[in-house]
Structures are given as C-alpha cells and as structure tokens.
Amino acid sequence: MSKFKTVAAAVIGCAIIGGVGFIAFAQYGEHKSFPAIKAGLLTGDTAQVQRGQYVAAAGDCAACHTVPGGQTYAGGYALQTPFGTIKASNITQDADTGIGGWSLEQFDKAVRHGVGNHGYLYPAMPYNAYTKMSDQDIADLYAYIKTVPAVKQKVVENELPFPFNQRMLLAGWNLLFFKDERFAAIPGVSPLVSRGDYLVNGPGHCAACHTAKNLLGGDVAETFQGGTLQGWHAPDLTPNPHTGLGKWKAEDIVSYLKTGTSRQAAAAGPMLEAVENSTQYLTDDDLHAITAYLQQLPASKAAVPVAVQSTDPQMVQGRLVFESQCEACHTSSGAGVRQMIPELRNNAQVNVKDPSSLLNVVLKGADGPITAGNPTGAGMPRFDWKLADEDIAAVQTYIRNSWGNSASKVTAEQVKASRAELGAKAWLGR
Template identity: 40%
Template sequence: MSRQRWAVAGGLGTLLLVALLALVVWQLNRLDEAPPPAVPVADLATQRERGAYLARAGNCAGCHTVAGGVPYAGGRGIETPFGTVFAPNLTPHATTGLGDWSSEDFWRALHNGRGRDGRLLTPAFPYPNFSRVTRADADALFAYLQGLAPVDQPRRPHELRFPYDSQAALAVWRALYFRPAVHAEDPRQDAEWNRGVYLVEGLGHCSACHAPRNALGASGEQLGGGLMPMRDWYAPALDAAHEAGVAGWPRAQVVELLRTGRTELASASGPMAEVVRGSTQHLSDADLGAMALYLQRLPQQPVPVAAASSKAPPVNVRGERLYAKHCADCHGEAGEGVPGAYPALAGNRALLLDPPANPVRIVLGGGFAPATAGNPRPYGMPPFAAVLADDEVADLLSYTRNAWGNSAPPVTPLEVHRLRDRALR
C-alpha cells in the first residue's frame, strides 16, 4: 500500500475512533427524558396488591431470588457469554436494597436502564422490554417492593470480562441497540390484543428468551426462537407451527398450557416450566387470554420443506432396542403416549427441534413439568445420564426423531457429550 493510502486509512481510523469516543461520551452523559407524572393513588394497599400481581407477571423473583434465599433479596448469578451478572437486592433495605430509591429512580431503571446513581445497567436486566412498562404499573411494582421486609444482603459485583465490565462498552451497546420505548395502544387492534402485546413484549419479556441474539447479545422483539446463551436450552420460535407456534390451537389450550404447564398438545419443561410455576399460573384468565390472542395472531414463519431423499434412512437397530427397553412402557410402542400422563412422541414438536438441545437435555437430566395449582402432581421422566452413554443417547434420539412418521436430523454423540455437564447442573 502506498504512503498516501496509508495516510488516508489512518485518517479514517482516527475519525472512527473519535466518533466512537463521542458516542460513548454522549451515551454516558445524555439526559434521559423526564419521567411521566405519577398517577395519584387513593389506596396504598390496593396499589401494592396490584404490584404483587405485576411482579408475578414479570417473574421478578425468578432472577432476584437465590436458591433457598429470601424472595427478591437478590444474589442469583446469571451466566452470560460475557461473564456472570448477579441480580441485586430489591427489598427496601436502606443500604443494600432499594430503601433510598424513589419511584422516579425505579421508573428510570425500567424505562431507561439506568441505576439511581446514573450508571448504565447491564441488559441482562431486560430493560429493553421493561421500557414499555407504564408509569402507573412501575409505581405499583415499586410500592409492592417497598412494602417487603428489608433484607440486608449486599449486592455482589458482576464478574464480567473486560471490556464488557465497563460503562464505555455498555454505552456503545446502548447506542447500537437500545432506544427507550413507550407502550402505545394500536388503534387497528382490539383492547385484548393490545393487552397481550403489553404482557408478552413488555412485562413478560418473552423475547428475552424466544428471540435470536447476535454476537453482542442483542435481540429484536421478534419471537423466532434461539439457543439460550450459557443455558443450552433452545427457546423455540413462537411464530412457527413446526416449533412452538400456537396459531392453529384452540385458544383454551394455549391458556391451559400457560396456566398449568401442560395440555394434551404440549407440556412445559426446563426454563419454561420455571416461568409457568413462578409467573403465568398466577395470572388472571383475562390476561392469559390476551397473551394467547396475541401469540395466535403473530405473523407465521413458513414451514420448512424437508429435503427430498431417494434413500430411506438406515434402520437404527440399537436405537429401536433402547427405546423398547427404556421408553415404550410410558410413551407406547408406537410413540402414542398416555393421555393425561406421558406425552406422545409421534409428531411431537419438542422432540423434533433443530438444534436438538432440549430432547438431549431431557433424556440426560429428566423431564419435569411444573407443579401448579391446576396440575399439582405432574408426571415426570427420570434422568438417564447414569444409564446411557453418549452414543446410546444419540442412537435413541435419532431413532425416535425418525420413527412413526417423524422426520428430523439425527443426533450425534458429540452433541450429547457437549450438553451432558450442563444437563446435570
């Protein structure tokens, strides 16, 4: 490269660096919009009751409670590709919780992703979704949290790698991917649909799991499915009939799945079982119906066309033998299942997912629907990690994914090996 070209390239690089620094400074120092005025409340007890309901709708305790700890006292570690984020204490303790916060501080955290001191919050806290939450609902949530017993549990510092632990990196991320949102009713849709989008895309933050993410952890609001980082569960697409779309379901079945964790058409397991147990089972019929309506009206992905093959798949003799030994008693000789107890495997969308992370994890670690008020004693599936080797799990799943009319890519021993440790945590 000539000296002149080197000079031009160097000048462009300097301009880009200056622009990047200016962007960081702007993000760190820009003034957030003023919060909307608080809605007058006549009865604090009623507001707090409403806040408790909203906290369930947002499944706040799911992240802000360590296993065996006091609800909302924080401390739970959330693994990300950039390190571990620790959820803070939401109880009203004066020094380690939200005791010194105001309702404006709390709204700013939800809406703008900034802490009380102005620092940028990591998007592991899903403020891109919570930004939609109305001021009235934010105030009700805050009133509920302020009514909890204060717990002295200091915030544990995040363990993020450089440069992801810096405010500068967060500023760049926000400049690229975050704009504060405002919930606005769509006049082209009815009130039930508008309530559904508020719950699904806002407070319920479904896209935090069910949307694909890029290399920097950013996702859109589309619900097209994706592998959950560091958890190795696949959150299936909610807009695709071949994954977890419900456009063709009876509405009552969608509501039943969200309320109890199981129907004759599907059951919840893994992270979704946690959501049903901690959140959706507690919602009103009206809100569950609104969520179902919104999910059913999502524009649908086209069903993929399977590649034609003139050769029949090889007979998986060992997989068939393993199925007869370990699975047929519950799931049936022809994968027909037992209604109300064990799911059918013939035509089972969860079994046919690609990537096959979920069926591999269920075979290794067991499959357990959530215990809910509507299904207090769910049937479960025992783990087979201590019984089956990686190649046996691969053969078993490859057989079931291509028996009884099923058609899906085979599972490899390497895929099973990669997921084994994660499935047993």
C-alpha cells in the same frame, strides 16, 4: 434452578463488544435524561399494592431477584456470562444494600430505562422489554416493592474483569439494540390481542428467550421463532404447524401457561420456572390475551425436512432403544398420557432443528411442573448414566422421524458435546 436465568448471557458478552466502539457516546450518554413518569399515580393504597404484586408476577422479578430458598427480592442470584458473573441486585427496602429510599423516578429509571444507581445496567436485567410498561404499572409495581420487608444483604453486582466491568460501555449496546419507548398498540387489532401484545413484549419479556440473538446479543428480526440459551431451546411461538404452535388450540396454550402442561408438552427448565413463578398467577383473561396475540403472529417459514427412512440403521437402532427404555411411558404410538406424559408425535419441540432441549431432558431428566393446576407433576427419568452416546443419538433421531415427525438426525458427537455442556454424568456401561 441456577444456570438458565442467564437469558442474557450472550447479550451481556456482546453488549460489551457493542459498547467498545461507543465509549465517546457513553460518556455523553451517562447524562442523558428520560421522559418523566406521569405525576399523581402513586397512592400506595391496598388496591395499588395488590395490582403491583400482580405486575411483579407478570414481570417475573423473583426469577432473578430472589435466590431459590433465599429471602424475597434480596438479590444475589448469579447470572453466568462468558465474561464472568453478574449478580441480580438487592431490591428490598434496605437503605444501604437495597433500593430503600429510592424515589419512583429512580425506580422507573432502572426498570424502564436501564440506568441504576451505579450507571448503566447490564441487559441481563430485561429493561429492553420492561421499557414498554405503562406508567400505571410502574407506579403499582413501585408501591408493591415498597411493602417488601428490608433485608440487609450486600450484593457485589458486577464481578466482570476489566474492561467488561465498565458500565459506560453499555451505552453502545443501548444505542444499537435498545428502543427506549413505551407500548403502542398495533393499529386495528382487538383489545384482547393488544393486551396480549403488551404482556408478551412488556412485563412477560418472552422474547428474551424465544427470540434468537445476533452476534452482538441483540434480537434478530425473526421474533419469536425460537432461541437457544444455556443448553435449552426455547421453541418457535408462531403458528408454524411443524415447529411452532400451529397445532395448539387456544386452550392448550392457556393450559400450558397455567399448569405447565398441555396435550402437546410439559414445561421443563427455564420455562418450568417461568410457569411456576409467573404465568400460573396470571388471570384467565390475561392468559387468553397472550394466546390471542401469539396466534395472530405471522407463522415462521421454517422448511419441513423430509423424514429419515425407518429402514435407516440409526432409526432401527433408535427404535430398539425406544421400545426398551421409553415406550412404557411415552407409548408405542408416541401419544403419551394426557396432561402427564407429553406426546412425542405432533410435538413442535421434537421437530425443531436444534435438539438442545431434547438432549437436556433425556440426559438429565426433568421434574414435572408443580402448579396449583397440576399439583402432582410426573417426572422424566435421566438417561445419562444408562445409555451410550450412540444410543441416545439413535433414540433422538427415531422420535424426531416417527409418527409424522421429521427433523435432522442427532449424532453421537452432539450428545457428547451436550453431556459436557450440561455437566451430565458419564455412561456407566463401559
């Protein structure tokens, strides 16, 4: 559980480029003021603390602010960027090394406006989504964070080399990509869809992974149509029937977010963490709200490619690999075993153009999700040591073009590149 919290790796790199042109603005921007949070929302009673704990789960603050096995919210989690390392801050109540003594206003300024005690925060901290959160949720969250035990742990957050360590450059990024505005409901939608919109685009920061980034690390206009991060592809969440959630029923989406598995898929990598740390704790009402919001998005327009012929030599080779290595679990019809072995036919992730996640799972294997709703979690074995690049490419092309699936071929060169990127083991066969 290390590399993928780099949701914003590209974002940060590019933040900097974006920032360079705006130094002048930055110097001015450092002194910018923000709309004040509504007064009188802070009671600090048990009910508020409990609501705040729920907001922290919805926002998945622990994903970055708690090192696996480390102390809660004590920070230190390293986010790798092409320019160097950024560490998530200690947000416990320790006065020297954490955020002890911070007022609600200071907390708000960091979480919703992206300005911490040392100046602008790197957008690795997803304030560009949190900015949508309500005054009430921020006050509740603050009340909860106040109850987290203080831990003294110094985190040197910014180890980037010059000039990337210059926080004021981030003002340029903010100017280009950050809309500092609260949530506003889409007119005319149901309260359920509106709540889902709030959760997805506010605390849930789903777009951080599921929306592709432009060269400067800002979100592209095609929101929720899939993004690639750290060797994983976070797929299209729109109702596109081929690459998106078009074939998922509402209960499939709810089940996936609650337990990590659905009829179609099992969560791996960064999504497995999002389920384990965050979405499994959401109420059924909120999961239905997220689902209703996703289902009313306009379907992406990705074209459906023509399937590769079963007589193609790579398909013939791939079929042999599938029969000997995969069929015992995934079954010859690609149907899998319900809620345990994911179905490979009708599986959006198998049909997406970018095979990053497929290569990741087949090369390095995947632990099944372990959630309250799915305590046993079957796993997918790793094949990096067992199969040559050509065989992995062939089996990928085969599953991507069988049982009604259709997607581009995967080449041995792609497998080789993936092995290097993921630090996978070498094939033992030669």
